[in-house]
Amino acid sequence: MTVNETIRQVVADHGRLAVPIESLAxxxxxxxxxxxxxxxxxxxxxxxxxxxxxxxxxxxxxxxFESVASISAGVAELAGT
Amino acid sequence: xxxxxxxxxxxDGEPWAEFRRxxxxxxxxxxxxxxxxxxxxxxxxxxxxxxDALAVSAGADLGAVNLxxxxxxxxxxxxxxxxxxxFPDQMGSVHSFRGDEKLHAELLRRTEAHEDRGPLLDxxxxxxxxxxxxxxxxxxxxxxPDGGRRFEIFGxxxxxxxxxxxxxxxxxRMHEFVYLGTPEGARAHRDDWITRGxxxxxxxxxxxxxxVANDPFFGRPGRMLAANQRSEELKFELxxxxxxxxxxxxxxxxxxxxxxxxxxxxxxxxxGELAHSACFGFGVDRIALALLDRHGTDPSRWPAAVRGVLxx
Numbered sequence: 343m344t345v346n347e348t349i350r351q352v353v354a355d356h357g358r359l360a361v362p363i364e365s366l367a368x369x370x371x372x373x374x375x376x377x378x379x380x381x382x383x384x385x386x387x388x389x390x391x392x393x394x395x396x397x398x399x400x401x402x403x404x405x406x407f408e409s410v411a412s413i414s415a416g417v418a419e420l421a422g423t
Numbered sequence: 424x425x426x427x428x429x430x431x432x433x434x435d436g437e438p439w440a441e442f443r444r445x446x447x448x449x450x451x452x453x454x455x456x457x458x459x460x461x462x463x464x465x466x467x468x469x470x471x472x473x474x475d476a477l478a479v480s481a482g483a484d485l486g487a488v489n490l491x492x493x494x495x496x497x498x499x500x501x502x503x504x505x506x507x508x509x510f511p512d513q514m515g516s517v518h519s520f521r522g523d524e525k526l527h528a529e530l531l532r533r534t535e536a537h538e539d540r541g542p543l544l545d546x547x548x549x550x551x552x553x554x555x556x557x558x559x560x561x562x563x564x565x566x567x568p569d570g571g572r573r574f575e576i577f578g579x580x581x582x583x584x585x586x587x588x589x590x591x592x593x594x595x596r597m598h599e600f601v602y603l604g605t606p607e608g609a610r611a612h613r614d615d616w617i618t619r620g621x622x623x624x625x626x627x628x629x630x631x632x633x634x635v636a637n638d639p640f641f642g643r644p645g646r647m648l649a650a651n652q653r654s655e656e657l658k659f660e661l662x663x664x665x666x667x668x669x670x671x672x673x674x675x676x677x678x679x680x681x682x683x684x685x686x687x688x689x690x691x692x693x694x695g696e697l698a699h700s701a702c703f704g705f706g707v708d709r710i711a712l713a714l715l716d717r718h719g720t721d722p723s724r725w726p727a728a729v730r731g732v733l734x735x
Contacts, residue, residue, distance in 0.1 A: 379651050380508060383644040402647040404654060 348392055349413050353377075356384040368411040373404070382407045389413065395420045438668040439588045445720050446589055458585035459593035470711040470722055471596065473733035475577065478598045478705040481623040487573040487600060492558035494579035494594075495549045500561050503687040506553060509640045509648060515551030515581040518544040551581035555597040556702050560684040563603055569693045571604020573612075590665065590672050595708040602701045603685065605692055609699035613659070613677045616703030620661050620675050626732045629663045629674075629713055636660040636676065657681070665716045674709040678702055 343351065346368070353372060354363040360376030377385070385407055390396055397406070397416070406416045446452045453462030463471075495517060501507055506514065520530060522543060530543045552558060555578035563572070577598045585593055602612035617633050624631045636658045637649035652658055657680075660673035678701060684690070685698040692698050718725040 379648055380505060382651075383647055386644065386647060396643075399643075399646060402643065403650040404647070 345417060346410065346414060349389070349410055349417065352388045352392055353385055353410065353413075356388045357381050366410070368414070369409050371408055372410070373408055377407075379404075385413075389417070393417060393420070437588070438666045438670050439590065442666055442716055443587060443589050446715070449720050451715065451720055452589065457593075458587050459591055461589075461592065466722060467711065467715075470714060470733070471707050474705070474707050474710045474714070475596075475598055477623055477627075477733065478707065479575070481619050482575060482600045485573050485575075485600070487575040489575045490559065492552065492555070492576065492578055494552050494581070496552050496558045497561075498546075498548045498550050500557065501550050504557060504560065504684060505687070506557070509638070509645065510553065510582075512641055513553065513582045513584060513639070515553075515583055517547045517549045517551065519547050521545045552578060553582060554580050555599045555704065556601045559601060560688045560690065560700070563690050564688045566691045566695070567603055567693060567698055571602060571608050571692070571698070574601040574603075575599070576601060590709055590712055592708055595706065598705040598707055600703045603690060603698050605696075606681075606699040609679055609681075609701040613679045613701040613703070616701075617659055617661070617677045620677065620703060620705070624661060624663075624674065624710065627710075627714060628726060628729050629710075629717060631661050631663050631674070633659050633661055633677075634671075636673065663713050663717075665713060672709065672713065673706065674713050675703065675705050678704075 350363050353359070357363075357372055357375075357377040358381040359366075359372065366372070366375055373382070382404065386397060386402070397420070401416055401419075405412060407413060447454060451464050451467045453464070455462060498516075501514070520527065520543065522530070526543055530540060532538075533540050533543065555576045556574075558578075559574055559576060575598070577596065579594060580597050581594050583593060584591060600612075600616060602609055621631055621633060635653055635656050637652045638658065640646070640648040640652075657678060659677045661675040661677075662671045662673050664670065665672045680700045680702070682697040682699055684700050690698045690700075714725070714729070715722075718729060722730070
């Protein structure tokens with residue numbers, strides 16, 4: 343799986359979206375698509391498992407997880423370090 | 424973990440040390456041997472009762488349904504409302520003994536020897552209420568009338584955060600005004616109560632102001648919940664400066680829960696949408712303490728204007 347596919351799988355499994363992940367573009371707002379704050383935490387923890395890293399404190403905020411694109415940017419930043 | 428035997432901790436130098444000493448020396452609060460659990464004198468209770476009556480008067484025009492719940496609630500409520508996810512370290516679980524005579528003898532032996540009694544006790548199906556309004560939501564499943572519903576609830580709350588700071592009691596009382604209805608109605612309730620709270624507490628000559636706040640959510644995920652709560656400005660606290668250090672201390676809070684409580688208990692608006700809820704909680708013990716800190720530990724000598732508001 344590509345990074346994008348992995349992220350989409352994690353969001354589909356843990357984000358409790360009201361719509362199928364396939365119907366969302368990378369830039370679409372996941373919270374608007376039904377993801378709750380608690381669900382976003384499960385997404386965060388599942389991403390840490392999937393990519394074997396820990397999000398630093400400064401990234402533990404809503405904007406990091408608001409779209410597939412914003413998650414990708416975060417993953418890229420952490421993979422680069 | 425072994426049973427807690429409270430070791431006396433050094434309090435000198437803490438900002439609250441002098442206030443604590445005054446409260447205990449004058450018998451306003453009584454030590455029990457566990458940090459944050461106190462006996463209360465008639466003087467202290469007279470202040471709490473007056474503060475509580477004032478809180479009630481602040482919402483007297485709202486037609487809120489007045490309810491009371493015991494200081495314990497079902498574990499099942501706890502499971503559903505997310506408390507265990509967010510505040511596992513603050514919960515209080517009620518345990519009891521269900522063993523036979525042999526285990527009973529062992530329990531007594533361990534107690535005498537100050538050994539860990541935990542494994543011999545079983546969790547019951549009740550927990551201590553962490554907030555006065557939590558017991559309400561399961562009773563409201565179904566469809567609300569047009570305009571939603573308002574409730575007034577007074578009760579004992581428990582948070583497991585032992586401290587010798589008198590403002591951080593483990594067991595304390597809260598008087599809440601709760602709204603269940605539309606998202607707009609919930610915001611309006613929250614904002615209206617910030618104004619009401621500032622007004623009524625200001626009449627007690629407290630330097631109260633409203634600030635954006637967050638709950639102490641547990642762990643790394645909790646830091647994200649706290650950041651979200653702040654960025655969405657869901658929680659406001661009414662704070663006052665206390666002690667000579669003028670430490671900012673919350674004495675009330677006003678909160679929008681979005682659909683956090685209506686979703687697990689299927690509470691719907693008259694349009695069939697998931698309801699939103701909001702609550703304003705007067706921390707009546709903390710307000711009483713703030714008054715004792717600001718005006719002195721002898722209420723009979725408080726300014727006439729403050730006494731006039733509390734004891735009209």
